Structures are given as structure tokens and as C-alpha cells.
Amino acid sequence: MASSESEAGQGVERRNGPRARAVGIAEVAALAGVSIATVSRALAIPERVTPATRARVLEAVRQTGYTPNVAARSLRARRSMLVLVVVPNIITPFFAELLLGVDQALSAEGYGMLIGNLHDRAEKEQHLVDLVFAGGADGVVLLNGEAPKAPTRSLADSGVPIVAVSSPPPFAAPLVLVRQREAAAAVAEHLLELGHRRLGYVAGPARNYIEHERWVGFTARLAAAGIAATEVTRFSGNFRVEAGIAAGRRFLALAAADRPTAVFAISDEMAVGFMTTVRAAGVRVPDDVSVVGFDGILMADYCQPRLTTIRQPREEMGRAAAELLLRLIAGEPIPPEERVQRLDGVLRLGASSGPAPAGGRR
Amino acid sequence: MASSESEAGQGVERRNGPRARAVGIAEVAALAGVSIATVSRALAIPERVTPATRARVLEAVRQTGYTPNVAARSLRARRSMLVLVVVPNIITPFFAELLLGVDQALSAEGYGMLIGNLHDRAEKEQHLVDLVFAGGADGVVLLNGEAPKAPTRSLADSGVPIVAVSSPPPFAAPLVLVRQREAAAAVAEHLLELGHRRLGYVAGPARNYIEHERWVGFTARLAAAGIAATEVTRFSGNFRVEAGIAAGRRFLALAAADRPTAVFAISDEMAVGFMTTVRAAGVRVPDDVSVVGFDGILMADYCQPRLTTIRQPREEMGRAAAELLLRLIAGEPIPPEERVQRLDGVLRLGASSGPAPAGGRR
DNA sequence: CTGAAAGCGCTAACAA
């Protein structure tokens, strides 16, 4: 096969500096024999020009390949038609579908999606805040409520609409969230029904809103069944696979009699890491220990055994947030009851959870 | 716990229309007692103003919270400081790390990352092309070589630098790619060493560049061992999990004696789908059939058994592409030999591949 | 070293 090398030679080497000259509105106007204002109108408010004029303009546009310059338009109209989406960490599988939902809603309205990845803190965050203050985005979506910080000012003061997803940011903002407590309670319910009484919990980062909500929901339901939160074996974590693996190791280090018979990991990644680790050491899932995750990511369906988890409606969350944001951008007042939108997570049974082992009750 | 409802009330309802007034350069100039030109210079070319002036300006900037407006700057400078990254499908796990690499390189140079998701063709693609022609991006990264199409014009004619990743787009462009053939040959090599002679292949879409390269590399190595391409059992596919599942079903439908003893799925997602499906039917992996994937996504590490696969250096690919693009944007001439950059995929042994079963040789 | 002034390309008054 011919090497693809040959396909890679650009015919023309690009010259220094800015773009090749683009056709401007003046060129179109000249060709159509009208003023530039008419061209602008023919394009923006077609009903305000004669059909004949419009036709001439459109034809000229077609011939010249004219596309209105976005910078000029933004400057004039004072809006960028861009939305900044702040992601705590772009490589977490959980966020991809969220972005899909956001993207769908945005592009349906002609908005572009700018990604702000918080991966490496400090200057990056400052930069994102500056961008917004500079008019670089008409609105902001904060995933998992993570708001970029700048030493001197808050995003909230930019005057740009902000919508948060999953957890409240450090300032007031409309919110799309999942009923975390109810979902976590459903996990507890499920495990209790299976007869588990000795439970484990792989946590999220300390002081994390989501972590807190799930813990509260989980333990509240357990309490109702007479199991105190202090009886739950807590493994620290941070949502990532590695944390699940570490939790698995700590589980294995426990005397068999002290091991929980069921473990709720508050992210699928951790659940899978946990499960993989303990299984590798010969612990059977779910016979020896049941495992339940949270999120419903793709991997949950294809690990062994298939993970019991809470499915969060990610695409819908993203879409809801973006739609809310677009209304805000349009200046539409949002009634108070719509400022917080709640969606449900649903328990999806897999094969990783099963009845408590015979000796499971203490 | 108090409901988070209370956190969601924006203190002030946003007014209709454009943003709240932002501080402009004039305000800073007035406060500093200099002309706007001086403010501009103090910020852009600090060494061309007196230290004293600079200090006064900076102080005024600090006090006012001034941030130069990006639209005005773009208009004047004729560059947007934005790069458009075109993704065939944002929810494919494979792309996340690629985006991470791209993002790192871009933000290191102060560029923003605009995501163009091709998910739902037609108008969307047109829109992306228009955006670029409108000066909305200073460069474009095409992941998997997927170029958005517009009925009348090609991205390539926009005059904006373009770099493709993984496969060549329909026009000439600098390219970052992985040595697909060598990697696929390494898979063949690995399976041959294990004694497999009856092989299966879960393909990508017809006429797909990557599919083609992997097939060629795979079968070339087999041919060298005396196995004709026609002897390989081919399952159609499209990179997605579902295709792997379908392939698994077709595998199961084969008489045991006709089943390949090893299957190479050209994506991890398909490999996992395949593996999950055949295992569910009692086929042992790798005892009855070895499975090898391609990509090295997170899921490959946590499925059962751990997948043997080719790890593509995704983050590096993304970074390399973005860096190449930035050089192009800067007007730097790229020597011909750098217009195609090749990286290596590396075979990562898992537990999904093993010796051919005793009766495996024909 | 600093200021005045001319636009970048477009839209939106305001006139005609």
C-alpha cells in the first residue's frame, strides 16, 4: 500500500501570521449592488428586505462564500454564542455522556461548547475565570459544582449566567441534580432486603457534597433498619478506580469475620476496582461479598460480574442544565421552583449483589 | 440537613439581553490618568512603558478588575485563540484521553478548546465548517480523521491550519498516527506464538482507514506464517461494544470445530463485548478462545479476564497533534518529515490470551 | 515614552 506520507503534504505552506484574507460583507454588497446594511439585514432579518433584494444578496453570498465574522459579530452583539463547560476531570468516563447532553442542547440553539478542564489547578482556573470576565462565554455550566477559582474574584460576579450540575457550587446558582439520598437509600434498601447487616462503604473525598449526600442517604436507611452509621466499615476513596483497588486491599486485610458482607462503593469505577481486587484474591462476588456501585457507566455493564448500580441519567442531566442555561442567557426569568431540577437515579440490578452469606448476620 | 434549595436562589435576577456592563479599557485609563493606548501597551508590551506608568496602570487594572474583551481583541488581532477539536463521537471512552492531551498542549499556550461533536451529522457539520470560515477558530484538530462536511466547501479551503489524528482526512493535512500495521502484526505474532492457527477478527466499519490498516498488518503477519487472509473468520463490527456482542453471538452460532481459537477485535470495546458474550454462554477465555483487543482503554484493565490489547498512547497523540497545530498557527514552517508523526502502540499482555487448545491446530 | 486616531467587520439607529 502506498504510504500515507504522500497524503500529508499540504499543497501550500501557510504564511506567517493571521489567516488568509476572508471575504467580507463589503464584497458581497458590491457584488449584489446593495449596501452592506442590506446584506446584513437580508441575512439576519430576511422579512425586512424585498424578496428580489434578498435573492440577489443570497446569490452574492453563495458566489463569494461569505460567512459573517464571528469576532465582529460578538463584539457588536456583545455575545459570543459560546458556553463554557467546566469539567473537574475530562477523562472520567462519567462526564462524557454529560457532555453529550450539554452539547445536544447547545448546538440545537447554535451555541458552541468550550471545555474547561480543571485537571491541573491554579493558573488554569484563573484563566477560565478571566475568559468569562472577558466576555468569552455567554454562560457557564459547572459539572459536579466545581467552580474555577481566581484569587481576586468569583465567577459568580461575572454577571454571566451559571448553572451547576450534580452539586452546588460555592455560590448560589440554578442547579440540576440527582436525588442522591434517595438513590443511596435504594442501595441500602436493596442490600437490606438481601439480608445484609454488616456493610461496607467506599467513600468519596472528604467534605465532598456528593459523598455527603450518598452517605447520609445510605446510613439513614440503615438506621431505619437498626444499623448505626458507626457500624458501617468505611473505606476512604475519591471516585477513581485506584481508590477502589486500595479499598479492596484494605478489605482483604480484614479478618474474614470482620469483613462486611456487602460493600457500597459510591462510584462504579471504585466498585469495579474493588471487585477486581478482591476477586483476584479469591473472594467470590456476590457469594462472599456483594458489591454495588453508583453511576451506571459503560464499564459497569461489562465487568464481571455485571455490577449492580445506580444509573444516573447523565445525558438528561447535561441537557437539562444546558437548556436551563440557555433560558437564563436569553434573559428569561426562571421561576424559583425551576431553579433546582431534580432527576432520579435508578437502581439497576446486576449480578454483583446477592443474598448475604449464611453466617452473615452477626 | 437543610435542603440545598436554599442555596439555589440567585440573589439577583438577571436582566434581559446582554451582559451586565463590564469595565472597559477607558475606565482603567481614566483611573490611571493615561491614554487607553498606554493601558493597552502596559498590558501587552510592558517593556515599552515606564515602570512607573506600568505600575499605575496595573494598579488601576487591579482596582477595576479589568479584563480585555476577547471579541474586540479577536476582531483586531484576527485570531480567536480557540482551536476546534472535531470528535466523531464524544462518548467513546477512547477520545477522552486524546482530548486531555490536546487540552494540555492548548491551554499551555493560552488557547481554548472548542468541541465539535459529529454525533448527529448534517447541519451540525455544516455549522462547524461555517464556524471555521467565520474565523471562530484558529486551527482544527480532526480526531480519527473525521472531517465535517459542508455541501459547498471543504474545511481545507478555510485557510485555517488543520491537523488530523489517527487517520488521514479526505484532504491533505499534517497527521499524527499510530503505527497500526505494526501493532496489528504484533497481535498476530503474539497469537501465533501461542500456537493459534484458526483465527477470528472483529472488524471495523467497511472502508475505514484504521480498519484497513489493522487488517493489513494482521493478515500480513499471518501470511508470513502460512495462514491466508481468507482463512480468518471475519466478524463485522464498528468499534462499539454492541458490535462485539453481535460478533460473540455469531461466534457461538458456529460449530465448535469451526470456531477460531483466538479472536482479534480491533477495539477494546468490541473485545469486551465479545468476551462477555461468549463467556456468558460457557465458553472459557482464554482456554477455549483467546481474545485480544486494541486501544488500551480503562475498561480493558477491569474486565474479566484482563484484556490483552494494544495500548495506544492517546494522551501523547493528542498532545503531539495540538503542538503541531500550534506551530502551524504560529506560522512556523513544518519540515516535510514532521508532517507525519508516528507513534507506537504497545502490546499489553492480559489474561485473555493463552495457548491454543490442544485440538486447536488443524 | 505617550497620545491621537484609524480601523478590525459587523449591526442598529436614524434618515431618506
Added chain:
DNA sequence: TTGTTAGCGCTTTCAG
């Protein structure tokens, strides 16, 4: 309906 004109906020000659 269409044209003229004044900026949007900034950078950058060109003078001073």
C-alpha cells in the same frame, strides 16, 4: 425598503 453612519473595545501605526 434601503442607505448612511456611528460605534462595539481593542491594538497599532504615526506623531509628538
